[in-house]
Amino acid sequence: MSRTARLFQLMQALRSGPSPRTSEQLAQDLGVSARTIHRDIDALRGLGAVIDGEAGFGFTLIEDATLPPLGFTDDELEALVLGLREVQVIGDPALSDAASAALRKLQGRLPQRQSHRLSHAVLAATRFNRPPAPTIDVAVLRQATWDERAIEFSYTDAKGDATQRRVNPLSIVYMDRSNVLLGWCHLRQDFRVFRLDRIQDMSVTDQSFRPNRVPMLREVLAQIRAARDAQERDEDA
Structure with missing residues (x-):
């Protein structure tokens, strides 16, 4: 394999695999030594690639606009x-x-x-019955989620009862009939699902819950999967 081809394959491996990736993992994927991976990482950095990490900790590729675009099948x-x-x-x-x-x-x-x-793609996407439009600026909600900052809002449930909530936003999920926020509710002291069209007067607080969003999201998704699996078992029984 030529060095140019190997550098290209290394870029592909850094792009497609979980991050960070150790030199040993990359060496196994490419069939070379870890020392060769270290040299190739230095070469890619010299060509303009932004690659975070070092030996012993693994490497993460941060895409750089100076690199050629990734080809697609x-x-x-x-x-x-x-x-x-x-x-x-x-x-x-x-x-x-x-x-x-x-x-x-x-x-x-x-x-x-x-x-x-x-x-002229042969595939298209349409929705004849769109979910209700959100009553908040979802771009602000997305940013608060990325920043891991608690939000406050008034929420009206299915019965029409309104409550004031402070929530750690974890993820926004686009579903068939509604778009929802997964979050940790300070009022209920538990994970809750909030429909975006029932949220009013949202504001972003200064309270940070960093760096807990990812582990909290894993936990709530695990709970949702467990509940779904239990329901399927009950239906099959």
Whole structure:
């Protein structure tokens, strides 16, 4: 294998695998020594790649605009188009606009054949019955979730009862009939699901729950899976 081909494969391995990846894992994937991986990491950095980490801790690729664009297979391109078009349909205004911009950027950077394929993709996404529109600025909610800052809002449940909530936002989930927030509710002292169309007067507080969002999200998703599995077992019994 030529060095150029090996560097390309190393970039692909850093892009596609879980991060961080140790030199031993990368060496096994590429069939070379760990010492060769260290030299190739230095070479990629010299070419403009932003690669975080060091020997003993693993490496994480941070994409750099100076690197050539990642090529896509035709099926990968179809998947991207379908996903972005779905976001155009179901996302909040800021997210929908971002999906449109991403499609335009893809079209401008793809080879001519694939650019034509993107323009005339055979896949599309539509919703005849869209979930109720959110009553808050979802872009602000997304940022609070990334920043791991608690939010406060008034919430009206299915019975019409209104309560004031302080919540650690963990994830926004786009479902068939509603878009919801998964979060830790300070009032209930438990994980709760909140429909975005029932949230009013949301504000972002100065209270940080960093770095707990990821482990808390894992926990609530595990609870949801366990409840779903239990329901399926009851239905099969």
